[in-house]
Amino acid sequence: MLIGIYSLAFVFGALWLQQQSVLPEFYWAIGLIPVALGVLVLLRFQTRFSILAGRGLLLAVMLGAGFFWAALWAQVRLADDLPSAWEGQDIAVIGVVTEMPQLTRQSMRFRFEVERVLTPDAAVPAHVQLSWYRDGRRDEGNLPRITAGERWQLTVRLKRPHGSANPHVPDYEARLFERNVRATGYVRAGESNKRLEVQEIHPVYLFERKRDEIRSQFQHYLAGYPYAGVLIALTVGDQQAIPSEQWETFTRTGTSHLMAISGSHITLLAGMVFLLAYRAWRYAGLALWLPARKFALVCGLIVAIGYALLAGFAVPVRRALFMMAIIVVAFWRNQRVRTLPVLGWVLLLVVVLDPWSVIAPGFWLSFAAVALICLVISGRIGRPGVVAGWMRIQWAITLGLFPLLLILFQQISLISPIANAVAIPVISFIIVPLALLATIPGLEFLLLIAHPVLQITMGVLQWLGELPLATWQQQAPPLWAVIAATLGVVWLLLPGGPGLGVSAGFPARWLGILAGVPLFLISPEKPAEGELWLTVLDVGQGLSVVVRTRNHTLLYDTGPGYGENDSGKYVVLPFLRGEGVQALDMMIVSHVDSDHSGGALSVLKRIKTDVLLTSIEDNHPIRQAVPDNRHCLAGDAWWWDGVYFEILHPVKPDTLIRKRKTNESSCVLKVTTSHGSVLLPGDIGRVTEEDLLQRYARELASSVLIVPHHGSRSSSSEVFVRQVDPDHAIFTVGYRSRFGHPHAEIVERYLEHGSRLYRSDHDGAVLLRFVSGNITADTWRRLNRRFWHDEWPSADRED
Missing domain, CATH: 2.40.50 (OB fold (Dihydrolipoamide Acetyltransferase, E2P))
Structure with a gap:
C-alpha cells in the first residue's frame, strides 16, 4: 500500500512540473538531499513518531524527485528546438x-x-x-x-x-x-x-513497418467495408483509421476505450496464449522438465510484448505490459502477488520512463480504471457469480470515472454500462481474436467473419447512442469538487458485509454520495444583468466569437474547416460545453467563406440553435440546418438582459451575394452595454467601411474592435480606425499566416492610434468582460502559460 502512495507522490511531482510557466533552477534539487538524510535518520530510531515523520518526509522526497526528474528531461527536450x-x-x-x-x-x-x-x-x-x-x-x-x-x-x-x-x-x-x-x-x-x-x-522501425503492412493488407482486403477502420484500430492501434461519425458513436456510448488497444486486449491475448501453451506443454509430457504454468506464463508474456510493440506502445499498453511482467516474474519465483503494490510499482515505472505521460488523459483513465477494479474485487467476503462480478466491475468503473471524465471532457455516457455489457464480450472474445488471426498470411478470410459481427455490434451501439439521454454534459467542474467526488466514490465502493446493505463493512458508505453532490450543483458563473462577456476564440486563420449576457448566448462565426476536421468540432463545442452553454439563442455566420463558416455544421449538429442570421444564400446547407434562418439586414436590433444588439450591414441581402463579393456581404454586428461596446465587422473591406461611415458616422465608435478581415491591407482605412476609436483591437490570425495577416502597415496604424493590440496567434483566446463601468481583458496564453509555450512580445508593441 505504501509503494502506491509514494508512487502517487512521484506522479504528482511530475504533474506539478507540467503546470509550471517556467522551468525551475536545478540548484533547488539539492534541498532534497538533507530531507532524504533526515528520512534515513528518523526511520532508524523505529519509534512510532520517527516512523510517521520519516514516511511524511519520504513523501516530500518522492514529490520533489518527480518534480525535478520531469524538469531534467524537459530541459533536454526543450534544448532540441528550431531557431x-x-x-x-x-x-x-x-x-x-x-x-x-x-x-x-x-x-x-x-x-x-x-x-x-x-x-x-x-x-x-x-x-x-x-x-x-x-x-x-x-x-x-x-x-x-x-x-x-x-x-x-x-x-x-x-x-x-x-x-x-x-x-x-x-x-x-x-x-x-x-x-x-x-x-x-x-x-x-x-x-x-x-x-x-x-x-x-532499427528494431523499433521493424515493428512500425509491420504495422504499416498489416494496415495496408486490411485496407486492401476490406476495401469498401464501412468498419474496416475499426478492425485496423483494434489490430495495430491506428485510431486515425476510424471515421469521425463512428467515433461519435463510441463517445456517446462510452465505448471509446475499446478502440484503443488497451490493457484488456493485451491481457486477453496473453491469457489465450497461456491456456493454449499450458495444455500443449502438459499434453507433450514436458511438465516434469519445466512446470507447465511457468512455460505458459513466459509464452503469454512474449506474445504480449510483441502485441504491445505492434500496437504502438501507448500508455495503457505499457501499464498492462509492465503489470504482466511483474506478475510473471513473481509467479516464476513462486512469490505471492498483491495487485495494488504491483500497480504502484508500474505507476512509478511508467512515469520514470515517460514523465510527460501524466498530461495524457489516457494515463489517468487507464490507471484509475485498474485501481477501481482492484478496489471492488479485493477485501470482499464471499465470491459473487461471474455475471454479478462483471456487473459490479462495470458499475464501479462507470461511477468511479465520472469525476475524471467530467473534468477532462465535460461529458459522460449514461448508457455506458449497457453498451459495454454488449460490446466488451463481442469485441474482446470474437472480433479481436479474429482480427489478430487474420494478420497471419492465408487467414485473411477471417476478416469477412469479423466484419459482419462488428457491423451488428455497431448497429446496436448506434441505436443506444441515439437515445435522448445517452450522454450527460455539463460545465467543467472545479478541481476541489472533482477531488471530493473521487474520494466519495472510493468511500462508496469500499467493502461491505455480505447481504447486509450499504451500511455494513465500512461505516456510513452512503456519505460517499454526498461528497459527489457539489460536482452537479455548482452552477457556472454568469454575467450580471447589463453585463457582457466576450470570448474571441483562437481558431487560427479564421474567426469565432462567443457573446454572453445574463441569460443568452450568441455565436458569431465558427472558424475554419479542414476536411473532416473543423474548429467547430474541436474548438467551439469544447469551449461551449466547458462553460456550461447547453444551447445557442442565436448564431451569426457573417459570410460563406470557409474560415468563418467552416465549423458551422458541426456546431449546429450537436447543439440546439434557435435562430440563424447570415448573408449566405438560401439553399446553402448551413441555412437548411436551422428552421428559423434569416438574412442579416441593417436595422435588425434586439435587447438581451440589458444589452443592445444591432446589425449595421448589409443593407440588401441579394446584390452583394449575386456579385460574389462575399467579404463585403459580411454581417456587421455592434453590441452596446453601459460599460462599453464592441464592433464585429467580419471580413469587410474599405468599400463597406466607407458605406458604414456614411450611414452611421459617430455611432461606429466602439471600445473593442475585432479588426476587419484579420488585419488585411484592404481594410482598416485611416478614417475608419479613427472613427471607431477602439481601446482594444483584436487581430484573429493564424500562426505564420500564408496571407501575411496582419499586415505591418495596419498593425502600425492601430498602434499609432493608441489601441491595445491582441493577436490570436500570439495571445490565444482573448477574454473580455464588460463590467462595473469598465472592460477587463486577458488572454488564455497568459493565464495558462506553460514552459513549452513560446514567449511573445507585449500586445502593446508591434512584433
Whole structure:
C-alpha cells in the first residue's frame, strides 16, 4: 500500500512540473538531499513518531524527485528546438520515417527523425512531424508510397510547435511536446525528394513497418467495408483509421476505450496464449522438465510484448505490459502477488520512463480504471457469480470515472454500462481474436467473419447512442469538487458485509454520495444583468466569437474547416460545453467563406440553435440546418438582459451575394452595454467601411474592435480606425499566416492610434468582460502559460 502512495507522490511531482510557466533552477534539487538524510535518520530510531515523520518526509522526497526528474528531461527536450530564424526556410535533410504515415484527402502526415542536415548552417530538431501535400494539378495518386523505416532525402519547410490556445480545449502544443515533436512542417515539391537505400533498420522501425503492412493488407482486403477502420484500430492501434461519425458513436456510448488497444486486449491475448501453451506443454509430457504454468506464463508474456510493440506502445499498453511482467516474474519465483503494490510499482515505472505521460488523459483513465477494479474485487467476503462480478466491475468503473471524465471532457455516457455489457464480450472474445488471426498470411478470410459481427455490434451501439439521454454534459467542474467526488466514490465502493446493505463493512458508505453532490450543483458563473462577456476564440486563420449576457448566448462565426476536421468540432463545442452553454439563442455566420463558416455544421449538429442570421444564400446547407434562418439586414436590433444588439450591414441581402463579393456581404454586428461596446465587422473591406461611415458616422465608435478581415491591407482605412476609436483591437490570425495577416502597415496604424493590440496567434483566446463601468481583458496564453509555450512580445508593441 505504501509503494502506491509514494508512487502517487512521484506522479504528482511530475504533474506539478507540467503546470509550471517556467522551468525551475536545478540548484533547488539539492534541498532534497538533507530531507532524504533526515528520512534515513528518523526511520532508524523505529519509534512510532520517527516512523510517521520519516514516511511524511519520504513523501516530500518522492514529490520533489518527480518534480525535478520531469524538469531534467524537459530541459533536454526543450534544448532540441528550431531557431525562429529558420522557420519557413527551405532546408534539405536526410532522415528516417519513424512511424506509419497517416493518409488524408489532402496530404500524408508522418514523423521523421532527422539524421543529417544538408543545408549549410541550418539547425533542425531531431524529431519533426511532416505533411506531404497532394499536388492539386494531378490526380489522387500523386503521393509517393512511404513506409516506416525508410530513409529519405527531403526538402522541408518547418515551424516551431504551435496550436490554438483556448479554455477547455486540449493543448496541441502539449501533445506535440509529449510525443517529442519539436517542429512541424511540410515537404516542398521538387525532384530533390528521393528515397535512399536503407543501410540499416532499427528494431523499433521493424515493428512500425509491420504495422504499416498489416494496415495496408486490411485496407486492401476490406476495401469498401464501412468498419474496416475499426478492425485496423483494434489490430495495430491506428485510431486515425476510424471515421469521425463512428467515433461519435463510441463517445456517446462510452465505448471509446475499446478502440484503443488497451490493457484488456493485451491481457486477453496473453491469457489465450497461456491456456493454449499450458495444455500443449502438459499434453507433450514436458511438465516434469519445466512446470507447465511457468512455460505458459513466459509464452503469454512474449506474445504480449510483441502485441504491445505492434500496437504502438501507448500508455495503457505499457501499464498492462509492465503489470504482466511483474506478475510473471513473481509467479516464476513462486512469490505471492498483491495487485495494488504491483500497480504502484508500474505507476512509478511508467512515469520514470515517460514523465510527460501524466498530461495524457489516457494515463489517468487507464490507471484509475485498474485501481477501481482492484478496489471492488479485493477485501470482499464471499465470491459473487461471474455475471454479478462483471456487473459490479462495470458499475464501479462507470461511477468511479465520472469525476475524471467530467473534468477532462465535460461529458459522460449514461448508457455506458449497457453498451459495454454488449460490446466488451463481442469485441474482446470474437472480433479481436479474429482480427489478430487474420494478420497471419492465408487467414485473411477471417476478416469477412469479423466484419459482419462488428457491423451488428455497431448497429446496436448506434441505436443506444441515439437515445435522448445517452450522454450527460455539463460545465467543467472545479478541481476541489472533482477531488471530493473521487474520494466519495472510493468511500462508496469500499467493502461491505455480505447481504447486509450499504451500511455494513465500512461505516456510513452512503456519505460517499454526498461528497459527489457539489460536482452537479455548482452552477457556472454568469454575467450580471447589463453585463457582457466576450470570448474571441483562437481558431487560427479564421474567426469565432462567443457573446454572453445574463441569460443568452450568441455565436458569431465558427472558424475554419479542414476536411473532416473543423474548429467547430474541436474548438467551439469544447469551449461551449466547458462553460456550461447547453444551447445557442442565436448564431451569426457573417459570410460563406470557409474560415468563418467552416465549423458551422458541426456546431449546429450537436447543439440546439434557435435562430440563424447570415448573408449566405438560401439553399446553402448551413441555412437548411436551422428552421428559423434569416438574412442579416441593417436595422435588425434586439435587447438581451440589458444589452443592445444591432446589425449595421448589409443593407440588401441579394446584390452583394449575386456579385460574389462575399467579404463585403459580411454581417456587421455592434453590441452596446453601459460599460462599453464592441464592433464585429467580419471580413469587410474599405468599400463597406466607407458605406458604414456614411450611414452611421459617430455611432461606429466602439471600445473593442475585432479588426476587419484579420488585419488585411484592404481594410482598416485611416478614417475608419479613427472613427471607431477602439481601446482594444483584436487581430484573429493564424500562426505564420500564408496571407501575411496582419499586415505591418495596419498593425502600425492601430498602434499609432493608441489601441491595445491582441493577436490570436500570439495571445490565444482573448477574454473580455464588460463590467462595473469598465472592460477587463486577458488572454488564455497568459493565464495558462506553460514552459513549452513560446514567449511573445507585449500586445502593446508591434512584433
